[in-house]
Amino acid sequence: MTDTTDVADWWRTKIIDMEPGRIHLRGHPVQDLIGHTSFAEMNWLMVMGTPIKGPRAHLFEAALVSAVDHGPQAPSIAAARMAATCGIGLNSAMATGLNMLGDVHGGAGEQAIALYHHVERAGSEGLSGALGTWRADHGPYLPGFGHRFHKPTDPRSPRLLHLVDDTAETGAIPGVYAQIARAIEAHLAQERGKPVPLNIDGATAVIYAELGCPAPLARGFFCLSRSVGILAHAWEQTEQGGRNKGPTPPSYRWTYDGD
């Protein structure tokens, strides 16, 4: 082992410590984690650095399970399926889809946590004022509320909120973000005169906020979750076959808009 410390120090991590024959992850020998730690618990331990157990782990697992797929009309899934017919490996087909979970496709949960924190900090200013200052910065639409497809209700949201309530009753989480989300939902319903319900991004954001995640990790964990659907679709397409699958059947073309 060369001991030029500036080179080794260029790469610093609290995540993994390793010697030949020895791998410690977040301070735990890997062989002790294998067989004793669930995959969801491992996701949390690796990313957050602390163990998660019991009702909190159960709630985290529910969030991961809920967002695995929303079908091949989602651009990330469609792209991964097309990629699987282009002669690249499953890993690269998955990367193609994952790369598309950007601010618009994958960022609503992250933005919803930021919104909840904003409302929480507002405190005595009240919800109405907090939403006003939020909208002044970010525009009229509130991340985490409303859905262009699932009307009136996305079946995942009430189920997730129900689990949040159960977990809050055990004292394992504060429950404050569920209250904030419901208050926003009620405010929007009154404002618009019709329901603008909490959607899947808003509901998983409640869970991640309750568990103490920084906002950007709502996107990070969503990426881990949706990667499951991306793999499932890329593999199904691989088995279906096809070469250079385009977005529509080959008999269709595009509309030429030029002169």
Place this chain on the structure above:
Amino acid sequence: MTDTTDVADWWRTKIIDMEPGRIHLRGHPVQDLIGHTSFAEMNWLMVMGTPIKGPRAHLFEAALVSAVDHGPQAPSIAAARMAATCGIGLNSAMATGLNMLGDVHGGAGEQAIALYHHVERAGSEGLSGALGTWRADHGPYLPGFGHRFHKPTDPRSPRLLHLVDDTAETGAIPGVYAQIARAIEAHLAQERGKPVPLNIDGATAVIYAELGCPAPLARGFFCLSRSVGILAHAWEQTEQGGRNKGPTPPSYRWTYDGD
């Protein structure tokens, strides 16, 4: 809903069925899966199409847990950390790393399953003949055996094999691929006059083969597993900060090899 069936039929899937207010994944209402299905079980259900439960689920979970990280000397992890300092989102930093889990970096498990299947099919021909025909096609090195770093033993492999044995005793898996892997390991030790132990790719390949996965999904599931480490490192680097992190400290440069 437009009913031009050729367009809808261009995108066919057994994975997800959806109407407004209704999402079924592999035939199950998503709200019934949330809270009742572990994330590992969900990974299997989505990708393989069938439920996994009990000892088989436990074994699958162990494989997923075992491969989450091997440190920032791995090019996928280093690249994800560098990407996190380049002004792209966490999803894109993750995609950067995932994209690199190709035939060499992420393909050994897939190749090891193919090797096990080859040895299994050989049957009466015997192990020695089977390895000979394999090597004639693929070269001298056998995927899944030996490690340039963990000498003498990768701590993950014996732990995983131990779990395979326990599961085989319950009758939940056949146990035949563990036998094949051990036979290859013994053969290599005799051939080289020193241990060439089963490595993590070979050990997880035993599990995926025992569970009935097609070989390419060993890479697919490895990608889901390593994505956890990729996210953990990309996020840690994000918190450490830095701009355009290169591979070595800026005081180093490269060697110019030209005239």
Place this chain on the structure above:
Amino acid sequence: MTDTTDVADWWRTKIIDMEPGRIHLRGHPVQDLIGHTSFAEMNWLMVMGTPIKGPRAHLFEAALVSAVDHGPQAPSIAAARMAATCGIGLNSAMATGLNMLGDVHGGAGEQAIALYHHVERAGSEGLSGALGTWRADHGPYLPGFGHRFHKPTDPRSPRLLHLVDDTAETGAIPGVYAQIARAIEAHLAQERGKPVPLNIDGATAVIYAELGCPAPLARGFFCLSRSVGILAHAWEQTEQGGRNKGPTPPSYRWTYDGD
């Protein structure tokens, strides 16, 4: 500057030599290249390591120009356009499309060069025998010939071949690969009883082979060429707007194939 040579030596290159205030690319001061070297010439110099000038540069430029785009039915273009609506940067939208130019979507030129080299090596064995041994290894379809859309003729191929002939007359290239490609084309027409004309991959492969490129660089240069179309489409989609653009209009869905 730290002088731990093993670290600097880990990164060795003949491409670039640099000191503060000094950048040499392939041995040339960058300020001498700027304004005196065309972008196409720079592509060749950087990748191949030697200058390209005159009729050879003109021919190389024609190959780069010819393959920039084939429309949004190509999965790489469609994916880049979808990516541009997902909240990621132009660079990541481009990477999404580029990543899909794999063995099937981007590999035909590379395979066609390999085919031409195979036919060339066959020599006295004759064309028929060479195609037979090629097909025994690679299957019945010959890379670079036939097109599912442009019937009878892709307008780019005869134009490129014409430029190859003109250049061969100057003595700047041997012209042998154009002969081989035409011989294969004639052979296929006789074999099938109808034209199976040289396509764009086969035609650009003739050029890259005439110029002395290794086969994998046919893919590399195709990637540089198609990146232009990928950027054009990603940018046009950015200006058109949209959020999470799917493959088909939202009123369409997919066909559920499950039970």
Place this chain on the structure above:
Amino acid sequence: MTDTTDVADWWRTKIIDMEPGRIHLRGHPVQDLIGHTSFAEMNWLMVMGTPIKGPRAHLFEAALVSAVDHGPQAPSIAAARMAATCGIGLNSAMATGLNMLGDVHGGAGEQAIALYHHVERAGSEGLSGALGTWRADHGPYLPGFGHRFHKPTDPRSPRLLHLVDDTAETGAIPGVYAQIARAIEAHLAQERGKPVPLNIDGATAVIYAELGCPAPLARGFFCLSRSVGILAHAWEQTEQGGRNKGPTPPSYRWTYDGD
């Protein structure tokens, strides 16, 4: 051809018009472009939609040539080289690097154009006021000025500015952005008491602004330019060989920062 116009209309483009045997790019038959249009001119035509010729084309070409590479300490180049050893295709190795040209690694040119436009709009307010309002929004550092490596001067910038001046003298470009950039440079030198010279991003931004590009295309064109260096390095690494190349020699490891 199915004529369900809503499907075809979902993909609208002014870039390409196609029928069997006919390809028009930006209104020009592709066979007329091949051999008559340089690759740089084609880049502009495809992305901007209008032809570029003469001194403007010459200037555009200089910008593309100037930014092709800055060596393997750049994370995009290092990642592409590492990727080339991981068992993925050249296209995917290139995509790995390209994906990293984000806001920090690839965005300075785009930001510099925005800065120039901001200063231009300020008009009578004067430079000092304009820089003040810019910094209030974006922080103290001005994009396009200063370099951590090339001190005192990046050799590319004066060469590019010289070409801008020559072109402005012909009347082909207004020359106003070169004036703005020089005014900022002089302002910074006075402010800091030492030179903070225009860097490559600032210099190419002058060119793109003079030519009338929207700011985001400074990143787009930079991506096309740097892709050349990415391919050159990925290919050189492919020929050098290696498997799973990490950031530093294997004898080095990282510093474990945990407890």
